[in-house]
Amino acid sequence: xxxxxxxxxxxxxxxxxxxxxxxxxxxxxxxxxxxxxxxxxxxxxxxxxxxxxxxxxxxxxxxxxxxxxxxxxxxxxxxxxxxxxxxxxxxxxxxxxxxxxxxxxxxx
Amino acid sequence: xxxxxxxxxxxxxxxxxxxxxxxxxxxxxxxxxxxxxxxxxxxxxxxxxxxxxxxxxxxxxxxxxxxxxxxxxxxxxxxxxxxxxxxxxxxxxxxxxxxxxxxxxxxxxxxxxxxxxxxxx
Numbered sequence: 356x357x358x359x360x361x362x363x364x365x366x367x368x369x370x371x372x373x374x375x376x377x378x379x380x381x382x383x384x385x386x387x388x389x390x391x392x393x394x395x396x397x398x399x400x401x402x403x404x405x406x407x408x409x410x411x412x413x414x415x416x417x418x419x420x421x422x423x424x425x426x427x428x429x430x431x432x433x434x435x436x437x438x439x440x441x442x443x444x445x446x447x448x449x450x451x452x453x454x455x456x457x458x459x460x461x462x463x
Numbered sequence: 464x465x466x467x468x469x470x471x472x473x474x475x476x477x478x479x480x481x482x483x484x485x486x487x488x489x490x491x492x493x494x495x496x497x498x499x500x501x502x503x504x505x506x507x508x509x510x511x512x513x514x515x516x517x518x519x520x521x522x523x524x525x526x527x528x529x530x531x532x533x534x535x536x537x538x539x540x541x542x543x544x545x546x547x548x549x550x551x552x553x554x555x556x557x558x559x560x561x562x563x564x565x566x567x568x569x570x571x572x573x574x575x576x577x578x579x580x581x582x583x584x
Contacts, residue, residue, distance in 0.1 A: 386568045386570075390508075390571070392508075397574040397576050397577050398558070398574055400571060404570075441507065443570065445568070449525070454508040457507045
């Protein structure tokens with residue numbers, strides 16, 4: 356089955372940069388999308404097609420994707436960024452979308 | 464403005480069925496794809512299936528095949544998800560989402576607030 360590997364947790368101090376990865380062999384050939392889910396809330400799309408941001412998403416959120424790893428970068432981290440973050444791709448073999456296991460971002 | 468308004472929380476007995484609704488607004492209903500995604504307590508996101516109202520085409524995740532049915536009502540711009548033969552492990556928050564889908568790209572652009580379904584034994 357198609358598995359996207361994310362670190363369970365990432366911690367960062369306010370004002371610093373957080374990096375969250377999403378790994379799979381040859382993920383660079385897929386479009387990767389990222390969602391933020393704050394506690395008790397529904398997910399929100401924050402990056403699509405590797406590096407594009409929907410309207411209203413701060414520039415502090417950026418994405419990249421190459422070879423075997425996609426990366427979500429959160430610059431100048433704020434307390435409000437504390438949330439779970441999920442990557443997602445389309446699995447062409449099974450013809451359905453797949454989510455990573457999620458990464459809990461903790462702001463120290 | 465896109466809105467997906469889901470029905471309220473449900474408490475069910477094991478072996479029964481649940482039907483969750485998602486009333487949508489903003490945009491042309493039939494031209495989009497809608498999906499259902501669930502999240503068990505403390506767990507990640509799990510895709511269940513999708514529907515394209517324009518063609519009434521549905522696709523389901525293999526693990527839900529035979530137990531889930533997703534339907535759409537064009538007259539009310541509402542999408543439904545019915546899950547049968549409920550088990551306690553189906554206890555989860557169920558989200559509907561409007562999808563952006565094109566060649567090479569499929570993502571969940573807008574989400575409902577979720578419907579909590581609790582299944583007791």
